[in-house]
Amino acid sequence: MDPLTSLLADAGLTGRGGAAFSTATKLEAARNHRADLVVNACDGELGAAKDAWVVEHHLPELVEGARLVAGRRWVRFAAHLGSRTAERLHRAGLDVLEAPPRYVSSEESALVNLAHGGLARPVTKRQPVARGGRDASGRRLRPMLVLNAETTWRVAQVAANGVGWFRGFGTPEEPGPRLVAVSTPSVRGHVVQTEAGVPLVSILDAVGGLSPDAPAVLVGGLGGAFVPTAAAARLSWSAADLAPHGATLGPGVVEVLDARDCPLEFVDRCLTWAAGESAGQCGPCMFGLPALAADWSAFAGGRDRAAYARIRSRVALLPGRGACRFPDGVAGFAWSALWAFAEHLEQHHAGRCDAAERRHERRHEPRRTDVSGLIVH
Amino acid sequence: MNELLWYTSRATGVAGIVLLTVVLVLGLVTSGRRAPHGESATVVIALHRWLSLGMLVFLGAHIATAVAETYVSIDAVSALLPFTSGYETVWVGLGTLAFDILLAVGVTSALRHRLAERTWRRVHLLSYAMWPMALVHGLALGTANEPLLRGTTILCGLVGAGAMAWRWSAIHADRERRDAVAAQRWT
Numbered sequence: 001m002d003p004l005t006s007l008l009a010d011a012g013l014t015g016r017g018g019a020a021f022s023t024a025t026k027l028e029a030a031r032n033h034r035a036d037l038v039v040n041a042c043d044g045e046l047g048a049a050k051d052a053w054v055v056e057h058h059l060p061e062l063v064e065g066a067r068l069v070a071g072r073r074w075v076r077f078a079a080h081l082g083s084r085t086a087e088r089l090h091r092a093g094l095d096v097l098e099a100p101p102r103y104v105s106s107e108e109s110a111l112v113n114l115a116h117g118g119l120a121r122p123v124t125k126r127q128p129v130a131r132g133g134r135d136a137s138g139r140r141l142r143p144m145l146v147l148n149a150e151t152t153w154r155v156a157q158v159a160a161n162g163v164g165w166f167r168g169f170g171t172p173e174e175p176g177p178r179l180v181a182v183s184t185p186s187v188r189g190h191v192v193q194t195e196a197g198v199p200l201v202s203i204l205d206a207v208g209g210l211s212p213d214a215p216a217v218l219v220g221g222l223g224g225a226f227v228p229t230a231a232a233a234r235l236s237w238s239a240a241d242l243a244p245h246g247a248t249l250g251p252g253v254v255e256v257l258d259a260r261d262c263p264l265e266f267v268d269r270c271l272t273w274a275a276g277e278s279a280g281q282c283g284p285c286m287f288g289l290p291a292l293a294a295d296w297s298a299f300a301g302g303r304d305r306a307a308y309a310r311i312r313s314r315v316a317l318l319p320g321r322g323a324c325r326f327p328d329g330v331a332g333f334a335w336s337a338l339w340a341f342a343e344h345l346e347q348h349h350a351g352r353c354d355a356a357e358r359r360h361e362r363r364h365e366p367r368r369t370d371v372s373g374l375i376v377h
Numbered sequence: 378m379n380e381l382l383w384y385t386s387r388a389t390g391v392a393g394i395v396l397l398t399v400v401l402v403l404g405l406v407t408s409g410r411r412a413p414h415g416e417s418a419t420v421v422i423a424l425h426r427w428l429s430l431g432m433l434v435f436l437g438a439h440i441a442t443a444v445a446e447t448y449v450s451i452d453a454v455s456a457l458l459p460f461t462s463g464y465e466t467v468w469v470g471l472g473t474l475a476f477d478i479l480l481a482v483g484v485t486s487a488l489r490h491r492l493a494e495r496t497w498r499r500v501h502l503l504s505y506a507m508w509p510m511a512l513v514h515g516l517a518l519g520t521a522n523e524p525l526l527r528g529t530t531i532l533c534g535l536v537g538a539g540a541m542a543w544r545w546s547a548i549h550a551d552r553e554r555r556d557a558v559a560a561q562r563w564t
Contacts, residue, residue, distance in 0.1 A: 121563055
């Protein structure tokens with residue numbers, strides 16, 4: 001292990017892109033295979049904003065982190081086409097990899113494929129992309145290390161401030177400072193600097209706290225899970241507390257749902273949108289997601305009793321069978337919705353919906369109506 | 378004796394084109410909108426593979442007897458190297474070329490799991506060239522005025538052409554969805 005890798009291993013830095021994989025391990029594999037670097041600043045998850053924040057406020061440190069990781073190898077910064085992040089990176093004169101505004105395009109193998117002149121669609125990984133691979137037509141993909149922008153920034157911080165500084169934040173299992181993008185009905189993509197172990201409500205304080213009216217808190221976007229408000233009020237921002245709800249610290253995205261928005265309709269819109277975001281390559285995504293979205297519509301409508309059983313069986317069939325984890329994430333999202341909104345479903349069966357009632361009471365207030373408003377560029 | 382060889386060559390040739398057409402049609406129905414599923418799929422694919430091997434037996438006899446008989450001059454080399462026979466160079470050559478392609482298809486299929494998928498696929502697609510060659514070879518060299526034999530070959534041609542037209546026009550819903558997604562913006 002070279003000095004940087006052992007430094008990161010001691011610090012316990014894990015990826016901030018969602019998978020929380022050990023950065024030292026990834027870096028070692030990348031070094032062994034002479035991989036180029038792609039810094040992923042796409043903010044691909046629904047409601048994500050922290051990568052843009054890092055580029056906006058800490059670009060010199062980010063570039064330094066990339067330089068430390070890559071050495072003299074090629075470094076590119078990935079961002080969505082036409083986003084403010086991409087513009088900011090272009091203005092700084094950096095090599096920008098522009099990904100189309102699709103949900104799966106910011107996935108690491110999609111970026112690698114795009115970097116090789118292919119389409120920004122995920123590729124089956126028979127080994128980590130840091131070791132190289134082949135795309136669908138057999139063309140060889142050179143080893144490439146894809147690191148989240150926040151992770152790369154943290155590399156520079158650990159190198160500058162040391163292991164002690166880094167471990168001074170968070171918990172022994174989840175050390176280090178963390179960014180979380182928080183959204184509520186009135187505030188979109190506000191980035192909070194925090195750490196693991198703090199109460200979730202303290203993270204939400206910056207945006208007006210957790211409204212008791214909110215049906216749930218969505219942790220982790222489309223690949224995350226719903227936490228009922230009552231439970232969310234008692235949770236700390238840690239894997240241990242989030243795991244029973246099927247959530248993880250993930251890509252650092254928290255959304256407080258709108259009390260005026262029927263949660264079942266919200267999930268319906270998200271699942272319908274997810275079905276349209278398929279890369280059209282693998283069964284669970286091409287067919288499973290539209291089927292799941294259709295079943296959820298039937299289920300939420302309340303007329304189709306068999307829809308619940310269909311959703312349950314589909315959710316069990318989606319994971320682990322695609323080139324990427326998009327269907328896995330959506331399956332977990334739908335599953336957690338079944339649990340979190342069971343009580344709300346009972347309301348629908350009884351012929352009422354308290355969200356609709358609130359909407360009527362507060363009909364003069366502005367409200368977000370479509371899921372694309374969740375994507376912060 | 379020589380007459381026996383000549384007639385055997387002709388007969389096995391006709392048997393060959395019939396079998397080849399059946400194998401072609403079986404291959405064409407394996408995918409597409411009304412492809413068989415489950416057990417039927419197994420039967421269709423198995424027939425496709427085993428009939429093609431059976432056809433090789435008839436082809437082997439067809440070629441061996443054509444080379445062995447002395448009425449016309451086709452030497453052993455012409456069995457593999459196209460357009461080198463003394464007798465009817467072009468038409469026999471087409472048959473040889475078709476046989477070469479068949480050998481390639483057979484070998485790549487036998488070694489399929491050791492090859493890249495696209496290699497196997499590209500060689501297999503040459504079957505679309507092989508079948509018309511075999512058909513033309515048969516029609517041109519069928520000097521007998523026997524309408525049954527000529528009619529069989531023409532019928533094979535019609536059936537094969539019809540199956541190909543059906544296959545090329547019947548897009549599967551999966552294919553349509555895949556193409557629709559691929560047409561979206563991905564770069």
